[in-house]
Amino acid sequence: MEKLKLASTIFLTSALIMGGCGNFGKNADKPNREEATLIHEDEKAGGSVxxxxxxxxxxxxxxxxxxxxxxxxxxxxxxxxxxxxxxxxxxxxxxxxxxxxxxxxxxxxxxxxxxxxxxxxxxxxxxxxxxxxxxxxxxxxxxxxxxxxxxxxxxx
Incomplete structure (x- = not known):
């Protein structure tokens, strides 16, 4: 019984990690998907150089x-x-x-x-x-x- 709890805990933990960190979106396999860019807070509000x-x-x-x-x-x-x-x-x-x-x-x-x-x-x-x-x-x-x-x- 304890092995079952341990196995289900490991399975659940790995599923959560894969879901949170993985890239399972609909465009994940496309090579031309957009890359994330960092945006400075001022630029987000409309300001930039x-x-x-x-x-x-x-x-x-x-x-x-x-x-x-x-x-x-x-x-x-x-x-x-x-x-x-x-x-x-x-x-x-x-x-x-x-x-x-x-x-x-x-x-x-x-x-x-x-x-x-x-x-x-x-x-x-x-x-x-x-x-x-x-x-x-x-x-x-x-x-x-x-x-x-x-x-x-x-x-x-």
Whole structure:
């Protein structure tokens, strides 16, 4: 009798494991079935880097001049099609498309600005990122996802 209980317990346990972990759906044998993908919580709610929600803004337009000459220009706009341009004359980089996006993504993730970040803190974070001590012109325009705008213009 005890062997019967043990055998039925093993059978029931293995059936539950196979049912819970197995892939017995109607498309299990099809080679072209869809693979599961991981989705970040923000993407599920409609946000991603392509829509701007990944960084918190839909446009980012930066221009920094050093000693009266163009030094850094960065443009990121997702209001229509994704448009990204980046030029850093101090390090001789001029990038577009995915190369520019990779470069700007590093900047965005380092500075992490929000609509509530004070203007001087935004300037300081960007200058620190580019290792600049001074500038002759700093112009930044950011349109945040919630419709608020940040506009910093400083000429020295």
């Amino acid at each position: 392509e829509t701007g929600d990944g960084y918190g803004f839909t446009t980012f337009d930066l221009e920094i001049d050093v000693e009266g000459k163009d030094a850094i220009e960065a443009a990121y706009d997702v209001t229509g099609n994704l448009k990204v341009d980046y030029e850093n004359k101090l390090s001789n980089k001029k990038l577009t498309g995915s190369d520019a996006m990779n470069e700007l993504s590093k900047l965005f993730m380092d500075i992490l600005i929000t609509k509530d970040t004070p203007q001087q803190e935004v300037i300081d974070k960007i200058l620190k990122y580019y290792r600049l001590d001074m500038y002759s012109k700093f112009d930044l325009e950011v349109d945040f996802d919630d419709g608020t705008k940040l506009n910093i213009e400083d000429v020295k």
